[in-house]
Amino acid sequence: MHEAYEKAKARxxxxxxxxxxxxxxxxAIYVLLILFVYFVLIGMPLWKGAVWWLYWVVAHKFxxxxxxxxxxxxxxxxxxxxLLILFEKDPPQKDEMAEVDLEKSAENAKTTALLIPCYKSANIIGPTLKAALEIFPPENIFxxxxxxxxxPLDNTEEVCQPYGVNHLWVPIGSKIVAQFAGCxxxxxxxxxxxxxxxxxxxxxFPIVSDRLKGQVKCIGYTIKSVGPxxxxxxxCQQAQDLEYKMSGLQRAFFGKLGSATFPHGAISIWNTDFLKQTFHEHPGFSVSExxxxxxxxxxxxxxxxxxxxxxxxxxxPSSVFISGSGSRGGFGEMTIFQQRFKxxxxxxxxxxxYDMKYIMTSWKLGWWEIGAKLAVFQEVYETLIYLLAPFMLPISFIVRPAFSGMLLGVTIGMYIINVIIFNxxxxxxxKERINWIVMIFYYTFxxxxxxxxxxxxxxxxxxxxxxxxxxRHPKVIEDQQAIEVVLSLEQDTDSDFEEVTLPVAAPGVDSTRPASKRLTLTRVEPEHPQHRWPLTDETTTSYPRDSWNKRMSWI
Incomplete structure (x- = not known):
């Protein structure tokens, strides 16, 4: 990591x-976009642009x-x-688990850390931790x-204290950097x-870390939308529930064929060493990470x-365009429009x-690549439809209005049939069916x-x-500030000092930002013994993280 830090400074x-x-x-990009719109798409009166020729092709040749x-x-x-596959059977309820199930669950829990990146989440993190402690020991939760x-921007640390979990403050506003530090x-x-x-x-909740074998390095979970x-x-939230569940089945299907395109951002389980490797490949964008x-x-x-x-x-989010009530943290109570548009x-x-580059150049999955590339091509295909829709739809309705209107209705009907079968x-x-009123009427609109x-x-x-x-956006592994955070963590766990200050920024780097990130280690002890994870003393002492019996907080 010290070598990575030196490279990050130069980078x-x-x-x-x-x-x-x-x-x-x-x-310059704005000017190029304007020139492209006029000279390529419009062209008039200098010449006939691409839109005119598209109309001509549809009207005479297409x-x-x-x-x-x-x-x-x-x-x-x-x-x-x-729709050719089904969801897996429900796991047994906790009080119905056989002894072998409990042992397997405890073993998987011992070797798995739970990482919860958050931003101004004091008002919602409590229930998340309470549910997590039914499955993981507090030492495993970060x-x-x-x-x-x-x-810190709020009192998330104080909310975490009674639960006895590890709390880290990362002074960089980025979910991917928080995940990097958590690893x-x-x-x-x-x-x-x-x-x-x-x-x-x-x-x-099944911790399926035992499925991380061979080339399987990541497993996503199906999710559902709920209200407060x-x-x-x-x-709107029930419509999203249907959408999320359908997406989960699609990902499960392509996962069986080869690989899903990506797991849901809300929850996924990874092999730790492999996840660290992905930071070397990940472009480091803080959006769509x-x-x-x-x-x-x-x-x-x-x-x-x-x-x-x-x-x-x-x-x-509780509505498409107008923000309603809810308890969402971080980004506030967003609408669907704000969430997806922005x-x-x-x-x-x-x-x-990136998708076309993957389809053309990546072959490391062997025969599994066939299914993986089919899933990736779906994303390319959908985006092309979105890009061409403002041109193709109006032109089609101008050329053949009655036929185009009929086909649009058939398309909507096809997707309604698809949803009905799924539901x-x-x-x-x-036992997760959606209300018929939501499915037939609201979901269509x-x-x-x-x-x-x-x-x-x-x-x-x-x-x-x-x-x-x-x-320019560096990869996380090339981000000097992100490396400083990890170095501070490593130095802290190997020393008794409470504060660690790293070297100043390299010459030429923006001097308006802090030269380094400072770290202070404090203890976060559980205030209520009942929040302890219910494991035997023999099981507890076998954790691979004995050095983390103390709770940590970065300030």
Missing amino acids: GVALHRKHWVRVLFEY VIQGGYAITIGLAALYAFLP VIANGNSET YAAKGFENVLLIDDDCALPPN NSSKGTY DWFFGDSCRRLGGRITMCSSVFVETET RWNFFFVVGMY EIHLRLK YKIALTFINVFSCYWSLYKYARYFAK
Whole structure:
């Protein structure tokens, strides 16, 4: 890690751009976008642009029926093929587990650390920890609060104290940096389970670390959307519930064929050493970090499969456009629009480059690559549809309005049939069926609204890329501040000093930021013995992390 720190300092100098260079880069991109729109897409009156020629091809050469058959055929294939498998059977309830199940669960728990990155989560972390302590011993749980501040932004640490779990303050506002630090804080554990701060693990949650064998390096879990206090929530939250569960089945299907594209960002379990390797491949973007984890995993030759025996709860936005009530932390009570337009969909277009690069150049999974590439191509295909929709749909309705309207209705009907089959077979077997009113009426309009959001977000992101990429983004392993945090942790665990100050920044690096990150170690002892994990003394003493019997907090 010291060698990585020296490389990060040099890399920081190489990547640093002066302010005037960033401004020039940003506005040059704006100019190029304007020139492209006029000279390539419009062209009039100088020449006929690409839009005119697209209209001419559709009107004179392109057979709408045949083109639509191909388009809808691929969409139907991706929609209905996952319905050929079922979710796994529910694991036994905790009080119904046989002795062998309890021993297996305890063994998996001992070798697995639970990492919970969070941002201003004091108001929601309590229930998450309470649920987690039913499964993990407190020594295995690491709450990794983060923010761009030398001191914590809220009292998350005080909330954690009664539970006796490890608390770390990372003075860099980035979820991926928090996960990076967490991996090294949990360096004595073979596996790590990453969850969001609002994920309440069910009492019978299966720690499937024993499935991490061979090329399987990551396992995602199926999730469900809930409202406050595990309620069904609004119609919008119930629609998201259906969407999340369908997505979980699709990922499980492609995981069996080869590899899912990426696990849900809310929860996944990784081999610790392999997850550390992904930070060398991960581009370090703080947006859509879970998607890039999946891309990095597959590039390194790791498969991503799914555990579908349980649905892990996560609270979701309560409306599409207007913020309502809820208890979400970090980013506040967001709407679907804010969540997806500004964050989730940001790398839709750039992701096409990474996906095509993976499809053309990566072959480390052997025969599993076939299924993995089919899953990845679905992402490329969907993004192309979003990009072409503002052109193809109006042109199709101008050329053949009646036929295009009929086909649009058939498309919507196909997806309704798909949802009905999923709800009445797959979710019925899991006793997780969705209300018919939500499924037939609300969900249809919800998906139409999401389609518009996805289309416009693709073009909005093209505009926002100018400013985002005007500043170079190092990988986490190349980020001097991130390395400082990990070095502070390593020095602290090997010494009795309470404060560690690392060397100043390298010449040429932006001097307006702090030269180094300071770390103070404090003890966070449980105030209430009843929060202790219910293991025997013999089992407890066998932990691989004896050095972490004390609780840690970074300030």
